[in-house]
Amino acid sequence: MRVIGNIIWWILGGLLLAAAWALIAVLLCLTVIGIPLGMQAFKLAGLTLAPFGKTVAYGGGLGSTFANIIWILLVGWWMAVGYLAAGLANMVTIIGIPFGIQSIKMAQLALMPFGSRVVRRLR
Template identity: 70%
Template structure:
């Protein structure tokens, strides 16, 4: 079921959002200061390709909070907006509701990725 969900996810906007993350990662990786942000963007691109079957655990400390503030100002808010738009578009139909919910979860993660970790579900 995860495989089918991920394939449909790619068709309904996941591929476009993943390519957007990769582009952001390239732009942020130009400078040494932006390199940690670029690496995080590449991790988000990878997660966006196959989000079903994974759980996000939030955490972190002061360093993660500071990094998340810079992240939100530079790229987080507009990437989260992309997920919200995709989520609203997916929620139009009954079949798209699980994909819309997944988009909203990814929107929250795209606002605060530092200090969070992604784990595969065992089921």
């Protein structure tokens, strides 16, 4: 199911969105100040490329919390709202529910990427 879900995800725009995230990450990494933000954008690109079969493990300490607060204020809130809106729109149909769940997973990561890791689900 993971492979089929990811292929359908790519066809419906996941591949284009992952490429956009990767481009944003590369542009952010051109400056020293943007490198931490670029690394988070690469994390979002990786999850966006193949969300089925992956989960997000949250953790981190005080530094991650501080970085997440700044992230939320600058870009995280509107990115999370966009993913949440896409997820809810996908959940209108029964066929779209798995894709909506993946969008909501990405909304959580888009809100607080610092201190989190994308890990492969063992199933």
